[in-house]
Every structure is written in C-alpha cells, then in structure tokens.
Amino acid sequence: MDQIGIQHDNFRTAALDELAVALGHKGILTAPGDCVRYASDQSGLHGAAPLAVLRPASTEEVSGLLAICHRHRIGVVPQGGRTGLSGGACAPAGTVVLSTERMTGVIEIDEDAMTLTAWAGTPLETVQEAARTAGLDYPVDIGARGTATIGGTIATNAGGIRVLQHGMTRANVLGLEAVLADGSVISRLGKTVKDNSGFDLKQVFIGSEGVLGVVTRAVLQLRRYVTQSALALFAMPDHDAALKCLVAARQRFGSRITAFEGMWPDYWDFVCHETSLASAPLEGRHGFYLLIEIEAEAAGSEAELEEFFAELFEQELVEDGVLAKSLSEAQALWKVREAVGEVDGDFGHHINFDIGVSPSALGRFCTAADARLAQLPEAGAALKVGHVGDGNVHLLVAHDGSAAAEERIEAVIYALLEEWDGAVTAEHGIGRIKARWISHSRSAEELAMMRGLKAQLDPLGILNPGAVLQAAQDSREGRWRYRANPARELP
Amino acid sequence: MDQIGIQHDNFRTAALDELAVALGHKGILTAPGDCVRYASDQSGLHGAAPLAVLRPASTEEVSGLLAICHRHRIGVVPQGGRTGLSGGACAPAGTVVLSTERMTGVIEIDEDAMTLTAWAGTPLETVQEAARTAGLDYPVDIGARGTATIGGTIATNAGGIRVLQHGMTRANVLGLEAVLADGSVISRLGKTVKDNSGFDLKQVFIGSEGVLGVVTRAVLQLRRYVTQSALALFAMPDHDAALKCLVAARQRFGSRITAFEGMWPDYWDFVCHETSLASAPLEGRHGFYLLIEIEAEAAGSEAELEEFFAELFEQELVEDGVLAKSLSEAQALWKVREAVGEVDGDFGHHINFDIGVSPSALGRFCTAADARLAQLPEAGAALKVGHVGDGNVHLLVAHDGSAAAEERIEAVIYALLEEWDGAVTAEHGIGRIKARWISHSRSAEELAMMRGLKAQLDPLGILNPGAVLQAAQDSREGRWRYRANPARELP
Incomplete structure (x- = not known):
C-alpha cells in the first residue's frame, strides 16, 4: 500500500489491505492524485484528501466494506454527486470516502405501480428522463439534477421548487435499502404503498445525511408527467398580499400549483437593474413579486391564470402582472428567479x-x-x-x-x-457547516434523542464523522481541524 | 389506595400514590369499575383491567407521570379512542393506562399556513369539522372518525380511503410533540413545512403504536375543502383491467382522484345478493368492480367520468358502469363498498x-x-x-x-x-394480535434495528409492553397471558 501518500500506522495499512481485497482493483482508489478530487463538495468547505476512495459496485460490497471499516474504526464519508451546499460530503482528515459512483442505473420501472427502482449512485436527471420515457415523472427537482444522485437526494431529503405540489424527497420514497455502520443491510424494496408492519425504518435514513446508514437502492413513487403548464408573474404591495394570493390560489387550483416562488424587491432590483443577470419583465417598482405556475389540465389554463389575476386585481391584492404566452416568455420569467444561482460574482x-x-x-x-x-x-x-x-x-x-x-x-x-x-x-441540510448552529433549531432534548439514535445505530461513530451532530466550534472554513481519528472520539 | 381491586405489592402502592399526587383527583381512576372499560380496544382481544387509568391534562403531566412510571418500572399503555383493530391499546395485566381523553381540543387553526394544531385526544371528526369551518379540510378519514383520536391516528399512521390522494397520516403531520418513556419531551410545533435541521424525529413516533413515545400535540397540514365530487361504479372482466383503468385514471385526473376502491365478485355477490347489506347498482355478474371518485373542479365533472368510461369501453376494459347523478345515488354506490364494516353478523x-x-x-x-x-x-x-x-x-x-x-x-x-x-x-398496525406474524414482513436485520430503537428510547420497556415487538407465541386471543411485570422482561 505504499502508493498512499498520507502517513498511516500499521493498523490502517491492514484495514486498507483488507478493503483492497474485498473491493478489487476497480473498487478502490488510493493514489493521492486520484483521491484528492473526492475531498470536498460544493459548499466551499475544504475537506482532506481521503486515505482511500471506496467504490463498491453492489449492496454486498457496501456491507462488506463497512464491516471492515467498523472493525478497524475507520471513519467513512458517504458521497453521491458531491453537490451538497453544507459540507456533508467533505472528508475529514484520516477518513475514507465511500462513493456510490459505480452503483448506478435504473433497475426497474413498474408502470402499473408507478414506481422506479434505482441504485443510489444514479443521477437525479437520469431518473427523471427514464420516468418520462415511460410517460411518468419523478417530481423531485433541483438545479444540480445532472450531478446530484438519488442516494444523495435521499440522504439530504432534497427539496427544490416542486415541494408545494409533491413534497420533499421523503414524500416520494416508497422503499429503501440502506447499510448500517456494522454492515447490516436494512432492505425494503417491495413497492408496498401502505405498510404499517412495524416502524417505518426508511424514515430514519431519509434526511440523516449519511450519519446513520448508507443508502444503496431506492424505490421511488412516480407521478404522471404533465408537460403543459401556465406561468405568470404577479407584482403586489408586500409579502402579506402574496400570502393572501397563496391562500386564494390553493383554494382555486388545489394541488395543481407547481411553483409559487417569491422575490423581495431587494433581490428583484439587484438581478434586474444592478446586474445583467436578468431583465425586468415588469416596469415600475413593487413591494413583492410572485412567480406562479400551475399544471394545465387542457388548453385554456392561461385563461385560468388571467381570470385569477383579474380577481386579485379587483381585491387590490396585485398591482401588475404578466402571463407567459410562449416557452421563451416563460424562460424569461424563470430567469429572474433562477438568477439567484449566478449572483456570486456580482454580489x-x-x-x-x-x-x-x-x-x-x-x-x-x-x-x-x-x-x-x-x-x-x-x-x-x-x-x-x-x-x-x-x-x-x-x-x-x-x-x-x-x-x-x-x-x-x-x-x-x-x-x-x-x-x-x-x-x-x-x-x-446541516452537513458540517451548520452543525454549530443546530441548537438554534433543536432543543436539548431533541439533540439528546438524535445522539441516542446515532449511538444506537453507529456506536463507534464511523459514519460521516463530524456531520450533523458535531458541536463543532472548529467546523467552519479555516478553523476546520479534524482530529486524527474522529471515529474514536465522537460521543 | 385500598380502592384498587388488584393485588399489588408495596412498590406499586408507592408508585400509584405518587401518580395520584402528581395528577390530582380528576387525573387518576383506580376503582375497578372505572378501570375495566379501559381494558380493550375494538380488536376483539381482551385486555386486563388496568391498575389505574391516568388522565393527564397537559404535556407536563404526561412527562411527570411517565417519569414516575419509569422510576418504578410500571408498564404504561397509551390510549386514544380505543378504536384500533390490532389490540395495540389492550392492557396487559399489571399495567396502567394513559388515556389522552382530557387532552382534547383544537389549539389553533392558521388559515394562511393551512395548519391545525390540536391536542392528541381530539377526535378526528372534531378536527375535520374545525378545518371545514375555516374552508379547509384534514384529509385523513376513517370509519371510526367520531371516536378515533388524532393521537391514535398518528401513533398508528392511519390510512383510509383518501390515501391515494393525500397519503397516510404520516404525510399530513407537519409538527409533533411526544414524550419519551423517561419523561423527556420532544416538541417541534413550529409549523415549518421544510426543516432539514437534523433528523426528522417525528417520523420515529408516527406509526410506532405507542411503544417509542406518547404523542401529546400535533400540527396537521390542512388542504382545501372540496365539496364537489363525481362518483361512478365501473364493472370489468378482472383486476388486470382495473389496474389498466387506474393507470389511465392517473394520467387523466392526476391527484384529483379521491377514491379508487375495488371489489372482487366474491365480496360483491355476498353483500348484494346473499345478504340485505346493499342492493346491486348494476345487473349481471362481472369479474371486478371499481368505485371511482374524482374532485370536481367545477360543474361538468360527471361528464368527465362519462367520457372516461366511453374511452375505457372502447378499449374493452370496462363492461358496464353507472354514474351517480344525485347524492342519494352516490350514497347507494358507497353503501356497497362500506358494507364490509357490517358483514360480521352474516359472515x-x-x-x-x-x-x-x-x-x-x-x-x-x-x-x-x-x-x-x-x-x-x-x-x-x-x-x-x-x-x-x-x-x-x-x-x-x-x-x-x-x-x-x-x-x-x-x-x-x-x-x-x-x-x-x-x-x-x-x-x-401490528398491535398485539399481529406481533407474532411480523417476521413475515420484516427481516431479521429490520427486527434487530427496531429492537435497537426500542432499547434506545425505552430501555426499561415500559411503553406499551408487548405491542409490535413481542415475539408473542402467547399473544393471541385465549392464549394471551402477560407476565406480572412485562416491563422488566422485554428484551
């Protein structure tokens, strides 16, 4: 194992030897040049080059490698597409990375049950496209869809712009397979929609950011694929008026609302007037802007939005508005909202x-x-x-x-x-960047219960050490110093 | 404490004395005549008269009484409306009952956030009615709505006929407060829709049938109240044709489908022809019957269902059908489906x-x-x-x-x-009746993880002893013999 460029003791050498045997040539990277690009995610936090990158190709291999790491008390950082914004996939020094990049692909689409079963490493966009080929849709959608993986979106309970209609990722996962720190496989991939046969264990893994288990496969609930929608931008005096519009829209359109996005004037002015990121689709200055999209049942949904606007205008809730009459007009409206992803340079x-x-x-x-x-x-x-x-x-x-x-x-x-x-x-998600602020959103009792769950499922603390539950006065960029073997030292 | 008609040792006397002081006169029943009606639920399983019935009026009282029971290792059976069908609320001998009957009432309706906050003991129907008064709806609906409580429906993750549209109870709970076995209060009632600040702890309690914690308050997600719907009964050759109708209905109506209920001919013939429970709304014998209900966007939804029928008839998927043209016709169609609740006498x-x-x-x-x-x-x-x-x-x-x-x-x-x-x-739910069959739906690894969660959150096993996780070769009616102090003996 002399290609590993990081100092390690005999203990670790033995562990890496075992891992190399278990995973084979394709299944492990140990050269520093190969490992360094697995150090960090998109959060801006800098991780360390991992001791090795483990690339299992099956649930059995994930189980086997975790059993080895557990026995040797090696910290393991699970990684999907590394698109996270909270540092949850950044590697502390002295850990190995478990990448799902070889566990990829759609396993089955069941058009009658409206489900899609996929490996954790499958990119979100691949799943969306496969579903659409079958006339169906997977409604979880985020900007990083091309790189983010199904496993990563489940581990972080990804949101996005369609939460109002179909919920967060949690609401769209029917079945899940995950591996615990000791290698135990918790598998429930049977496509049952209703199953009250004991605790719903998948809920424990969804949104737990890889600290309680590693997601390997999932059964996703698909929805019908709606290709027609109507989009409008409304301007109004303030957020209070926007809230009244929301209440009215929900009464009128129910679960047909696919987006209800708000922009405060500070944001609007910056992207439309102070930068060239977008051009203002409406004149004048208003107190609040809303982008409203609804599913079109049939032709005529634009008229429905026009009628809705007229009703709100009558009630003096909206001051101005514009309806997208073509795809390019819709894209122009969306551009104002989506410019938030590009403000970094200007702001x-x-x-x-x-x-x-x-x-x-x-x-x-x-x-x-x-x-x-x-x-x-x-x-x-x-x-x-x-x-x-x-x-x-x-x-x-x-x-x-x-x-x-x-x-x-x-x-x-x-x-x-x-x-x-x-x-x-x-x-x-909390990841590593927000771990120090978690007590502002969770009580001492809740944090104690979280630590109890962690201690029960990963008693040696090898899974994603330092994420979510690290008290972490040292977890911010620059001050982020991991101890040599964090796995041994977690509470 | 000499009004307790069951033999108990000094240890228990001390515990009941402490409980009486903590809960006050209204908060505890100990006379056998008062206690006996809290022995069982609607499952047909016979529980024992509890040592006492604890009737806390606040979260603090629940916390206090659990701390006392924990210290004395007294088994506690949480009860809502006792409408469960699996024996989850039946009291083993030597336990006390914790009834939520004094923790009742709607605390707040937030029309803008579309939420309703209620005490656990509030009947489901009371919540539905309160929501409807505000022009909104709580879509979880089951036959026992008048008696079943919000806490009970959460503890059992109740389903019902509207699951297809709005999911099980789990999908409709935004916030939850629960008390652990040792009295710790896990409270998150802040009405946040999206909250990835650490593990979603409420998921652990939902559907865990009172063995991991006692639900005290909940924030429920309301939906718009749709009063107009269209209902039809379709007859078809077999379930395979019904499945094709489901796929077509989901493509056409999306999330507007409120019910999609199936009846096999064995059931149909029994309720329509062999008993007087219902009269057949269609002539002839068919291989399968479907009751389809959709939300009516506006007048004309009956026409939508007629058009849908014509399309399916064209494809030879359906053989006959009837559309409800009045409320009484709709009730007659529903009567065939709902007769399942009344077959006991005849069957x-x-x-x-x-x-x-x-x-x-x-x-x-x-x-x-x-x-x-x-x-x-x-x-x-x-x-x-x-x-x-x-x-x-x-x-x-x-x-x-x-x-x-x-x-x-x-x-x-x-x-x-x-x-x-x-x-x-x-x-x-598993309750006590199905505990012996759980291994047919859960692997050894899943059961080990469930036992681990139980051991972590309730290490002395005082909460709802024998429910869900009892291996229970002795848990069936007639052979259901609880040991004197099950709390001490759980794994």
Missing part, C-alpha cells in the same frame, strides 16, 4: 441562509431580519428570494469577507430564527 | 386480513391466495375488497371459529405474503 462575499419558518410568518420574519441586519455594521446588502408556499427563504447577506463579520451576522440571524421557532436549514 | 367467524402488496401485484396475489385457500379444508368463503390504488386488500376468510383453523389459515396466507414481499398489515 461578492456573502452568506447564503436557507431559512424555514411557518409560511404564515415568512414575511414578518424577513422584516424582522432586515431590521436586525440594519443595526449591524458588518452586514451589507441583503437579497431575499424563496419558496413562499413552503415558508422557505434564501437570504443572502453581503459582508466584507472576514470570518468575524460572517460569525456576527450568522449569530444575529440564527438568534432571531430561534425566536421564530424556525429551521436553520430548510432544505440544504 | 360468521372469520379472519380479516389487512394485506399490502405492490399495486401492480395485487390481482395476482389475490388469485394466488384464493388458490392456496381452496386447498385448505379449514378455510370457508373468502371475500375481497380494498384500495386498488394502494395495493391494499381486506381479505375476509370464513372458518369454523376454532383457534386451530384460524392458526392454519393465517400461517398459509402470511407465508404466501412473504413470497410476495408484502405487508402483514397495510393500515391497521
């Missing part, structure tokens, strides 16, 4: 908060956040864009790039959030 | 299986079950009725009333179910 150093509160409190929370930020010399401009129906705002706060400014702004926003009983992360 | 001794398989396999499973039953001298007539879209059939098998016949029929059906990777209970 400079900033924190991207991913906040969840009650949908009925979102507007008031944002007003309160603006007031707190206004008193904070460290905080620059703030942009707000989000999923109004889900009570989820992405709040971007500019600062001077210093760790002190970042620290201060985070402390202020998360303290406020605690007052509002909100979530420090609505959809991106 | 005699029988087992009521609650089986879940993949929706695409349901027809073939039922054919295979009929074949196995035909070879079984112990089995009499079998009736099949169920939720086609959910792959859930209620299979009623008549027998001579002997325990031997019951045993043999259950063994054969559950062995078959294991071959089909199905659920021994789709919606009723």
Whole structure:
C-alpha cells in the first residue's frame, strides 16, 4: 500500500489491505492524485484528501466494506454527486470516502405501480428522463439534477421548487435499502404503498445525511408527467398580499400549483437593474413579486391564470402582472428567479441562509431580519428570494469577507430564527457547516434523542464523522481541524 | 389506595400514590369499575383491567407521570379512542393506562399556513369539522372518525380511503410533540413545512403504536375543502383491467382522484345478493368492480367520468358502469363498498386480513391466495375488497371459529405474503394480535434495528409492553397471558 501518500500506522495499512481485497482493483482508489478530487463538495468547505476512495459496485460490497471499516474504526464519508451546499460530503482528515459512483442505473420501472427502482449512485436527471420515457415523472427537482444522485437526494431529503405540489424527497420514497455502520443491510424494496408492519425504518435514513446508514437502492413513487403548464408573474404591495394570493390560489387550483416562488424587491432590483443577470419583465417598482405556475389540465389554463389575476386585481391584492404566452416568455420569467444561482460574482462575499419558518410568518420574519441586519455594521446588502408556499427563504447577506463579520451576522440571524421557532436549514441540510448552529433549531432534548439514535445505530461513530451532530466550534472554513481519528472520539 | 381491586405489592402502592399526587383527583381512576372499560380496544382481544387509568391534562403531566412510571418500572399503555383493530391499546395485566381523553381540543387553526394544531385526544371528526369551518379540510378519514383520536391516528399512521390522494397520516403531520418513556419531551410545533435541521424525529413516533413515545400535540397540514365530487361504479372482466383503468385514471385526473376502491365478485355477490347489506347498482355478474371518485373542479365533472368510461369501453376494459347523478345515488354506490364494516353478523367467524402488496401485484396475489385457500379444508368463503390504488386488500376468510383453523389459515396466507414481499398489515398496525406474524414482513436485520430503537428510547420497556415487538407465541386471543411485570422482561 505504499502508493498512499498520507502517513498511516500499521493498523490502517491492514484495514486498507483488507478493503483492497474485498473491493478489487476497480473498487478502490488510493493514489493521492486520484483521491484528492473526492475531498470536498460544493459548499466551499475544504475537506482532506481521503486515505482511500471506496467504490463498491453492489449492496454486498457496501456491507462488506463497512464491516471492515467498523472493525478497524475507520471513519467513512458517504458521497453521491458531491453537490451538497453544507459540507456533508467533505472528508475529514484520516477518513475514507465511500462513493456510490459505480452503483448506478435504473433497475426497474413498474408502470402499473408507478414506481422506479434505482441504485443510489444514479443521477437525479437520469431518473427523471427514464420516468418520462415511460410517460411518468419523478417530481423531485433541483438545479444540480445532472450531478446530484438519488442516494444523495435521499440522504439530504432534497427539496427544490416542486415541494408545494409533491413534497420533499421523503414524500416520494416508497422503499429503501440502506447499510448500517456494522454492515447490516436494512432492505425494503417491495413497492408496498401502505405498510404499517412495524416502524417505518426508511424514515430514519431519509434526511440523516449519511450519519446513520448508507443508502444503496431506492424505490421511488412516480407521478404522471404533465408537460403543459401556465406561468405568470404577479407584482403586489408586500409579502402579506402574496400570502393572501397563496391562500386564494390553493383554494382555486388545489394541488395543481407547481411553483409559487417569491422575490423581495431587494433581490428583484439587484438581478434586474444592478446586474445583467436578468431583465425586468415588469416596469415600475413593487413591494413583492410572485412567480406562479400551475399544471394545465387542457388548453385554456392561461385563461385560468388571467381570470385569477383579474380577481386579485379587483381585491387590490396585485398591482401588475404578466402571463407567459410562449416557452421563451416563460424562460424569461424563470430567469429572474433562477438568477439567484449566478449572483456570486456580482454580489461578492456573502452568506447564503436557507431559512424555514411557518409560511404564515415568512414575511414578518424577513422584516424582522432586515431590521436586525440594519443595526449591524458588518452586514451589507441583503437579497431575499424563496419558496413562499413552503415558508422557505434564501437570504443572502453581503459582508466584507472576514470570518468575524460572517460569525456576527450568522449569530444575529440564527438568534432571531430561534425566536421564530424556525429551521436553520430548510432544505440544504446541516452537513458540517451548520452543525454549530443546530441548537438554534433543536432543543436539548431533541439533540439528546438524535445522539441516542446515532449511538444506537453507529456506536463507534464511523459514519460521516463530524456531520450533523458535531458541536463543532472548529467546523467552519479555516478553523476546520479534524482530529486524527474522529471515529474514536465522537460521543 | 385500598380502592384498587388488584393485588399489588408495596412498590406499586408507592408508585400509584405518587401518580395520584402528581395528577390530582380528576387525573387518576383506580376503582375497578372505572378501570375495566379501559381494558380493550375494538380488536376483539381482551385486555386486563388496568391498575389505574391516568388522565393527564397537559404535556407536563404526561412527562411527570411517565417519569414516575419509569422510576418504578410500571408498564404504561397509551390510549386514544380505543378504536384500533390490532389490540395495540389492550392492557396487559399489571399495567396502567394513559388515556389522552382530557387532552382534547383544537389549539389553533392558521388559515394562511393551512395548519391545525390540536391536542392528541381530539377526535378526528372534531378536527375535520374545525378545518371545514375555516374552508379547509384534514384529509385523513376513517370509519371510526367520531371516536378515533388524532393521537391514535398518528401513533398508528392511519390510512383510509383518501390515501391515494393525500397519503397516510404520516404525510399530513407537519409538527409533533411526544414524550419519551423517561419523561423527556420532544416538541417541534413550529409549523415549518421544510426543516432539514437534523433528523426528522417525528417520523420515529408516527406509526410506532405507542411503544417509542406518547404523542401529546400535533400540527396537521390542512388542504382545501372540496365539496364537489363525481362518483361512478365501473364493472370489468378482472383486476388486470382495473389496474389498466387506474393507470389511465392517473394520467387523466392526476391527484384529483379521491377514491379508487375495488371489489372482487366474491365480496360483491355476498353483500348484494346473499345478504340485505346493499342492493346491486348494476345487473349481471362481472369479474371486478371499481368505485371511482374524482374532485370536481367545477360543474361538468360527471361528464368527465362519462367520457372516461366511453374511452375505457372502447378499449374493452370496462363492461358496464353507472354514474351517480344525485347524492342519494352516490350514497347507494358507497353503501356497497362500506358494507364490509357490517358483514360480521352474516359472515360468521372469520379472519380479516389487512394485506399490502405492490399495486401492480395485487390481482395476482389475490388469485394466488384464493388458490392456496381452496386447498385448505379449514378455510370457508373468502371475500375481497380494498384500495386498488394502494395495493391494499381486506381479505375476509370464513372458518369454523376454532383457534386451530384460524392458526392454519393465517400461517398459509402470511407465508404466501412473504413470497410476495408484502405487508402483514397495510393500515391497521401490528398491535398485539399481529406481533407474532411480523417476521413475515420484516427481516431479521429490520427486527434487530427496531429492537435497537426500542432499547434506545425505552430501555426499561415500559411503553406499551408487548405491542409490535413481542415475539408473542402467547399473544393471541385465549392464549394471551402477560407476565406480572412485562416491563422488566422485554428484551
């Protein structure tokens, strides 16, 4: 094993030898040049080059390698597409990476049961395309669809823009197979829709960010594929009016609403007027902007949105609006909302908060956040864009790039959030970056229960050490120093 | 404490004294005449009169009483409306009952967030009515709605006829408060729709039948209240044709389908021709019958169902059909389906299986079950009725009333179910009656993980002892003998 460029003791050499035998030539990477690109995800946090990258090709191989790592107490970082934004797939020093990149492909589509069974390493987009070929759809959708994997989206309970209609990833997983830290396989892939035969164990793995088990296969619930939709942009005086529009839209369109996205004027002005990221589809300045998309049952759904607009206009809830009359007009409207993914260059150093509160409190929370930020010399401009129906705002706060400014702004926003009983992360996950803030969203009793579950399912703490539950005063970029063998030292 | 009619040692006397002080006069019943009606649920299993009935009025009281019972190792059986069909609320000898009957009422309806917060003891129907008063709806619906409580429906993850559209109870719970065996309160009632801030702990309690914690309050996700619907009954050659109708209906109506209920001819003939439970809304004998209900967007939904029928008739998928043109006609159609709740008197001794398989396999499973039953001298007539879209059939098998016949029929059906990777209970729960069959639906690894979760959260085994996880060769009616202090002896 002399190709490993990191110092290790005989203990580890023995473990890596065993892993190499178990996984074969294709199943393990140990050359530093190969390993280094598995160090980090898209969070900006820098992981360490792993001791080895394990690339199992089956559930049995995942089970076997975890049994070996468990016996040797080697920390294992599960990785899908490494598109996470919270550092959940960043490797602490002294760990190995378990990549699902060779466990890929759609296993079965059952058109009658409307299910798709896939390996964890299958990219989300591959699943979506396979479903659509069968006239069906997998409704979980996020920007990283081409790279993010099914296993990763399940481990992080991915959200996205269609949560209002079909829920988070959790609501779309029918069956799951996962492997525990000691190699035990928990497999339930039988496509039953209703199954109250004991605890629903898959729920424990969904959204637990790889610290309780490694997802290997999943049965996904497909929906019909709706290709026709109607899209409109409404402008209104404030978030309160937008909330009233949401209530009215839900009464009128029910579960046909596919998107209900909100933009505050700070965000709108920045992307439409201060940058060339998008051009304003409406003139004038308004207090709030809503992008509303509904499933079209048949031709005529544009008329339904027009009628809806007229009704809201009558009630003085909306001030202006524009309906997309073509695909290119729809793309232009979406461009304003999606520009949030491209603001980095123009907006400079900033924190991207991913906040969840009650949908009925979102507007008031944002007003309160603006007031707190206004008193904070460290905080620059703030942009707000989000999923109004889900009570989820992405709040971007500019600062001077210093760790002190970042620290201060985070402390202020998360303290406020605690007052509002909100979530420090609505959809991106805790990972390693937000582990230090989790107590602002979870009580001491909840954290104790989480640690209890972790201790029960992974008593040696080998799975994704430092993610989610690390108290982590040292888990931020720059101050992120993992101990030599974190697996031994987790509570 | 001399009003307690059951022998107990000084140890228990001390515990009951402490409980009486903690809960006050209204909060505890100890007279045998008061306690005996809390012995059993609707399963037919006979529980023992509890040592005492604890009637807390707040989360704090639940926490306090559990801490006392934990310290004294007294088994606690949580009870809602006692409408369960699996014996999950039947009291083993030597336990106390925790009834939520004083923790009742709707706490808040948030029309903007479309949520309703209620105490666990609130009847389901009370919640539905409160939601409807606000123009909204809580879509979980079961026959026992008047008595079943929100806490009980959450603890058992209740299903019902609207699962196809809105999912089981799990899909409709946004926030939850539960108390662990040692009195720790796990509370998350903040109305966040999206919250990935660590493990989703509420999932652990939903569907765990009171063995991991006691539900005290919940935030429920409401939906719009749709009062208009269209209903039709279709007759077709077989289940395979019904499955094709389901696929076509989902493509055409999407999530507007509110019910998709199937009746096999054995069931149809029994309720329509061999009893006076219902009269046949269609003439002739067919291979399968479907009751299809869709949400009406506006007037004209009857025409939509007529058009759908014409299309299916063209494809020779349906042979006959009838559309409900009035409320009384709709009630007559529903009566055939709902007669399953009234067959007991006419059908005699029988087992009521609650089986879940993949929706695409349901027809073939039922054919295979009929074949196995035909070879079984112990089995009499079998009736099949169920939720086609959910792959859930209620299979009623008549027998001579002997325990031997019951045993043999259950063994054969559950062995078959294991071959089909199905659920021994789709919606009723394991409770105490099905605990001995759970291994037909769960692997050794899954059962070990369940026992691990139980050991972690309730290490002394005081919560609902004997439910779900009891290996239970002695848990059937007649042979159901609980040890004096089951809490001490659970694994």
